[in-house]
Amino acid sequence: MNENEWPDDGSEGRRFHRLPVCRLLSGELTLPLHVITGSGDGPTLAITAGVHGDETTPAMMIRDLLDGLDPANVAGRIIAVPLCNPPAAGAFGRQTPEQHGKTDLHEVFPGSPTGNLTQKIASVLARQVIDRADVLIDYHCGGSGGRLQERVDIHMGAEGAVREGSLELARAFGTVLVHDNKLGGTAVGYANSQGKRAFNAETAGVYLAPSDQDGYMSDGVAGFRSVMATLGMIDADALPAKRQLLFPPSARHEANPAHGGYLVSEFQSASQLGRPVEKGTLLGRMIDMHSLQVIEELRAPVDGLLVFSRYSGAVDAGTKSFALAETARSEWLEP
Ligand SMILES: [Zn+2]
Known part of the structure; x- marks a missing residue:
């Protein structure tokens, strides 16, 4: 087994792993991975958040989603990384605090194990998470500084069934706005290039007023569950279909x-x-x-x-x- 491969016996239940990236001056860098394996057969849904280190609210949506799921009632599997760029988060910044190369994790997928730190992180996410999934939701939000977001993004570069399938799942998330965006170099762009359905969720912000935060939290979890219902992973109804603007x-x-x-x-x-x-x-x-x-x-x-x-x-x-x-x-x- 490669030292970076998380163990998997396929059994039902909850697991938590730390994916090794490398050793930093400040200590070992690992990425957190939550796995919920359901009792039934179904797709593997990957959920990533915190690709931009100051976009921390989606991690709490993932927490609420996972807490509300009983593996016995799930078909398939969720693999979730709530904090994809811990060094950036620790610096309360958007990008990796390092000296050389591209430092925006949202631009370097699939990364490289021999690249700079940002590329090493991307490489672990590509191989250990995206390559082991059928579907990806990469969750972003407004970063520090009080920006509010409310949309989903699909990748303009995707074609055919990958595009149609990604659009279907993105629409099921439930936002009015669907952005046909340039996502080359992103986690979603990489997933699409591997034939996997994928979209970015981009709602909420950080340090928001409770009146805004509460709504975004519940809408985010409802969006996740709607996508899971559309994929047949839970016995629930997807959110009602609505008129949406593709821009x-x-x-x-x-x-x-x-x-x-x-x-x-x-x-x-x-x-x-x-x-x-x-x-x-x-x-x-x-x-x-x-x-x-x-x-x-x-x-x-x-x-x-x-x-x-x-x-x-x-x-x-x-x-x-x-x-x-x-x-x-x-x-x-x-x-
Ligand atoms: Zn972002």
Whole structure:
């Protein structure tokens, strides 16, 4: 057995493994892997979270999902990694804190065991998790700084049955917005390249108000369970099919500040995402923190649905603040 292969006797129940990556100056780096093996036959669903180290809320959704499952009532298996980039999380940052090479784990799949630390982590995830799964959900959310997200992403580069199957599962997750996104180099892009159905969930944020957090947590677990129901892994109904907007990158219009300052946001509630916003609507104002004057207004660049927004607070030049999916350049998918 390769030292990086987690043991598997196929028996029903819960297991927890630590996947070795390498030894760091600060100690052994391992990735956490939760395995629930059901009593019945079925697909293996991989769930990953924390590819970006500051996107920590989906780990708690995974916790709630796993706590609510009885292996005796599951067909197939869940393999879940709640924290894919522990060094980034430990630095409260998005990317791996290292000196050389690409440091965004979301860009380097399938990685390399002889590459930099980011590539080593990707390689373990590719071989030990994605290669051993049939389906992948890679969960992202707004990172530190109060950004709210509400969409799922499929990979533009996927074709044929892989694309159709990925779209079906992404739709079952239940968000109004479905982004046909460029996901080459991501975990999902790699999974698709291996013929596996996969999508990104991209909802919630971190350090949110309880009113937003509670809804995102329950919606995330409901989304997981809806996908599992669609895959026949649990005896439950999928979420009701709904009208959803499939938007390509060309329909995604961001409104980000040209200068750093304090953003006073007009869209600070999760309930506003996925809703129509008219072109020209005031999204937020930027206040210079030296002169205390309003220096910029951020306005909706097109008619569309709100894809992400941000709580009020300090942001720097170019920080992702708001985005709309332009309905005229998108496709409504009927139930
Ligand atoms: Zn992310």
